[in-house]
Amino acid sequence: MHELIFNTKLCENCKTLDCIMKCQYIEMDLDEAGREHAKILRGEESRILKDCVTCYACEEYCPSRNHPFYLIVERQEQLGIHPVPKPIEKSQVIMMGPRGKIKQKELKAPVIDMCFFDIMKGGIRGKLFEGATTIGGSDVFCNLMFLHFARNSTIRERLPLIMDNIMKYYLEPAGVKEIICYHDECYGTYTSWAPAFGIDVPFRPVHLFDYIYHKLIDLKPDIKPLNVKAAYQRPCSNRLCPETDHFVDDIFNLIGVERPKRTYEYKNALCCGGIPEAAQRFDLVEEIQRKNVEDMKSTGAQYGVFNCPFCFWTLAEPVAKAGMIPIMMSDLCLMALGQ
Amino acid sequence: MLDQEIIGKLKTILGSDYVSDAAEELFIYSRDQGVQDPHMPDCVVMPGSAPEVQEIIRLAMQKKIPVVPMGGGLLLSGLTVPLKGGIVLDMKRMNRIIEINERSHYAVVEAGTSQGMLDAYLRKHHPGLKHSLPDAPPSATIAGNIAIHGSGHLSQSEGGFHSEMVTGLEVVLPTGELVKFGSCSTVPAWFSRAPLPDLVGLFLGWNGTTGVITKVGIKLYPRPSLHDVMVFMTEDIDLAPMIISRIINTEVAEDINYALAPKPDYLNGFQMTVINVTANSEAEIKMKKQIIRDALHDFYETKEAGFMPVPPNMKAGFLEAPQKALSKFADVRKGGGFEYVGAIMPIEKIPEACRAGMEITARNRITYSLGARIIGRGHCAMFFFAYPFNRVDREEVERVKKALEDTNKTALQLGGIPWKAEVQGQQLILKQMEPETYRVMKKIRDVLDPAGIMNPGNWEVG
Ligand SMILES: Cc1cc2nc3c(=O)[nH]c(=O)nc-3n(C[C@H](O)[C@H](O)[C@H](O)COP(=O)(O)OP(=O)(O)OC[C@H]3O[C@@H](n4cnc5c(N)ncnc54)[C@H](O)[C@@H]3O)c2cc1C
Ligand code: SF4
Ligand code: SF4
Numbered sequence: 092m093h094e095l096i097f098n099t100k101l102c103e104n105c106k107t108l109d110c111i112m113k114c115q116y117i118e119m120d121l122d123e124a125g126r127e128h129a130k131i132l133r134g135e136e137s138r139i140l141k142d143c144v145t146c147y148a149c150e151e152y153c154p155s156r157n158h159p160f161y162l163i164v165e166r167q168e169q170l171g172i173h174p175v176p177k178p179i180e181k182s183q184v185i186m187m188g189p190r191g192k193i194k195q196k197e198l199k200a201p202v203i204d205m206c207f208f209d210i211m212k213g214g215i216r217g218k219l220f221e222g223a224t225t226i227g228g229s230d231v232f233c234n235l236m237f238l239h240f241a242r243n244s245t246i247r248e249r250l251p252l253i254m255d256n257i258m259k260y261y262l263e264p265a266g267v268k269e270i271i272c273y274h275d276e277c278y279g280t281y282t283s284w285a286p287a288f289g290i291d292v293p294f295r296p297v298h299l300f301d302y303i304y305h306k307l308i309d310l311k312p313d314i315k316p317l318n319v320k321a322a323y324q325r326p327c328s329n330r331l332c333p334e335t336d337h338f339v340d341d342i343f344n345l346i347g348v349e350r351p352k353r354t355y356e357y358k359n360a361l362c363c364g365g366i367p368e369a370a371q372r373f374d375l376v377e378e379i380q381r382k383n384v385e386d387m388k389s390t391g392a393q394y395g396v397f398n399c400p401f402c403f404w405t406l407a408e409p410v411a412k413a414g415m416i417p418i419m420m421s422d423l424c425l426m427a428l429g430q
Numbered sequence: 431m432l433d434q435e436i437i438g439k440l441k442t443i444l445g446s447d448y449v450s451d452a453a454e455e456l457f458i459y460s461r462d463q464g465v466q467d468p469h470m471p472d473c474v475v476m477p478g479s480a481p482e483v484q485e486i487i488r489l490a491m492q493k494k495i496p497v498v499p500m501g502g503g504l505l506l507s508g509l510t511v512p513l514k515g516g517i518v519l520d521m522k523r524m525n526r527i528i529e530i531n532e533r534s535h536y537a538v539v540e541a542g543t544s545q546g547m548l549d550a551y552l553r554k555h556h557p558g559l560k561h562s563l564p565d566a567p568p569s570a571t572i573a574g575n576i577a578i579h580g581s582g583h584l585s586q587s588e589g590g591f592h593s594e595m596v597t598g599l600e601v602v603l604p605t606g607e608l609v610k611f612g613s614c615s616t617v618p619a620w621f622s623r624a625p626l627p628d629l630v631g632l633f634l635g636w637n638g639t640t641g642v643i644t645k646v647g648i649k650l651y652p653r654p655s656l657h658d659v660m661v662f663m664t665e666d667i668d669l670a671p672m673i674i675s676r677i678i679n680t681e682v683a684e685d686i687n688y689a690l691a692p693k694p695d696y697l698n699g700f701q702m703t704v705i706n707v708t709a710n711s712e713a714e715i716k717m718k719k720q721i722i723r724d725a726l727h728d729f730y731e732t733k734e735a736g737f738m739p740v741p742p743n744m745k746a747g748f749l750e751a752p753q754k755a756l757s758k759f760a761d762v763r764k765g766g767g768f769e770y771v772g773a774i775m776p777i778e779k780i781p782e783a784c785r786a787g788m789e790i791t792a793r794n795r796i797t798y799s800l801g802a803r804i805i806g807r808g809h810c811a812m813f814f815f816a817y818p819f820n821r822v823d824r825e826e827v828e829r830v831k832k833a834l835e836d837t838n839k840t841a842l843q844l845g846g847i848p849w850k851a852e853v854q855g856q857q858l859i860l861k862q863m864e865p866e867t868y869r870v871m872k873k874i875r876d877v878l879d880p881a882g883i884m885n886p887g888n889w890e891v892g
Contacts, residue, residue, distance in 0.1 A: 176736025178665040178700050186696035369739045371730040373723055404741050 279331030316347020466508030501574025513887030765820030775846025
């Protein structure tokens, strides 16, 4: 079985404990953080394991990229800590599981992997995605969301089959070697989670924003700058691939979108509140959403921009009620292309 | 077969457009979507007014022709199937909305007014008011629903069965008189059944065996501008009564429904308590949701149960009234068959009813959807056992019939009473009923309907 590659020594010598000290949801001084983290290293119960809202951010905060969050998930699972109520967890495991109903279909590059969100494939349109084909649904679903449910085991068990499906049914017959990951979760799975567990990825994952950015460069003459202000909701899974976060600014620059400075962005981004809701942390949901939306609004943003469909479903209504237009990044780019 | 002279008289009363003995029409009126055997009517008529109903009834009484009133015909238990032939009185043309009283919160409608029509009318002309909608398809009628003690979206919060929301009735008796009951019998307003001796009950829950309802006064309630839904998910059936009681006791939930089904597979083995909350401001809805969460805090704290996040597409489905989910489920086997057995029972019996439903369906190899709507502030539950089937598959029909019989027996054993029971179910109830009670029922019926013409075959000792 694939084990988490985690360097305990790095932690033992760590002076800053950024993984905990920078956490926006757990308050601790450095001493307590050291003690609690040591418990996690030893495989013991710790307040961190219970209070963690599974925002993934410590994966980014750790300067050594030592996968503190994956370790939290390992320990939660080993100790039987369920962040989300058990019936919801069990039901989700069944709902999102591979169905073995995959059908070969003719594909040509660029192949956009819609993750579980096949229903969003209507967004793959216009000049931005000319000639693109899509795959999606439970048989190609990365299953990374089970990090929120303390279930590394589910990802471990399913990922090899999922990657096999992608290769055997889609990429190999089409002679395609890379997939564009529509959702940060897939990109994070293939570039962060899989290597952390020693699992080889047989294709090249490309982040959706990487694809969009380069496509916009090609389409530059067609771009009509939007001249609007926008706030961006960074999804939790982007913490697994922070090296792609700059594309938000790069794309906004290309399409004439101003991104006024706000408190909760980049490393300081706040969760959308969807997962704390599943974890029954209702006070927190309200506080996070209020802070997040008020912060967006205070910048004078006219648009609230999303990449994660789940963030969109969770925050679109509060964003709209605050007088901003919730929109997916790809749709914003299509607007700039006059579509 | 009715002789042509009677058909001719009916045509004289109603005009020939509204009387038919054409074989294809009789075929349609001879059956419903349930498993009951079809019975051919001799004739189908569609009256347009109470005086026309009176004339039809007088003729039927004189000639001793059975008369079966029918609204939407959506009952599924054969109560509008003419067991002894005769005339099916299709009430759908009598669909005028006569009065909406904004201040005293009631509507007066003709009996054939559909649930959908009243709802649409209120939304358009009186957006601050609503009536309690059943989850039946919108063509179900107001009178058909109260004639069987129906229930709906406001049954939990606003006073129980829809029959309890009736403020007055106008009825054509089986002897042809047109009579009003309730305040409307004495003053022009239809506000209440009190303080007069309550005779309205002579027509509620009687399945059209005591007269033809021509007008109904029905209570209206405020329609708050905001509506949200919470879904509490559990895996332990035995928790249901406690969870439901806790929610009821908050007094802030509008509608409470409990459901379990084997499909989709990711819901198999789990139960959902769907809690509707309405309010007039964001602050009010937030407060109500918080109160409900607090009431269930100890359950979700242990992570043995919890509130399911409801994505927008799913939420839209939950917020629909009537709920389309059951109508969609009705068609899962294709072939147009659906048996929807209800049993009114105490709330504490829900776990046993669930287990019995699963056991009965497994034994009879059929699929199911089980659930309960809470009635009154937790005074009982309308437990449903819904069995879809393919009508073309005779063998499956027989299995569903058997399941229906088993379900009725089980409901009675559990201390519940089968709802809108078909003839066989009625027989089971009557067998268990105190003989004196049945005798009074019979006496009343004999007085009201000396010729025995109203929906004969129902509620009779076989
Ligand atoms: C998918 C589905 C969901 C349902 N959900 C619900 C629900 O949530 N709540 C609920 O209560 N029911 C529900 N039902 C059951 C049923 O459809 C409804 O109760 C419906 O309101 C019955 O009205 P109807 O007009 O179809 O009555 P009908 O079937 O036409 O008649 C019902 C009974 O009343 C008698 N009757 C009809 N009109 C008159 C009259 N004018 N005078 C005297 N007697 C009359 C008939 O003879 C018959 O005995 C559901 C059914 C389906 C198919
Ligand atoms: S995970 Fe990273 S930040 Fe946390 S203690 Fe270890 S090395 Fe330090
Ligand atoms: S995942 Fe988020 S909440 Fe959990 S410890 Fe890391 S930073 Fe804190």
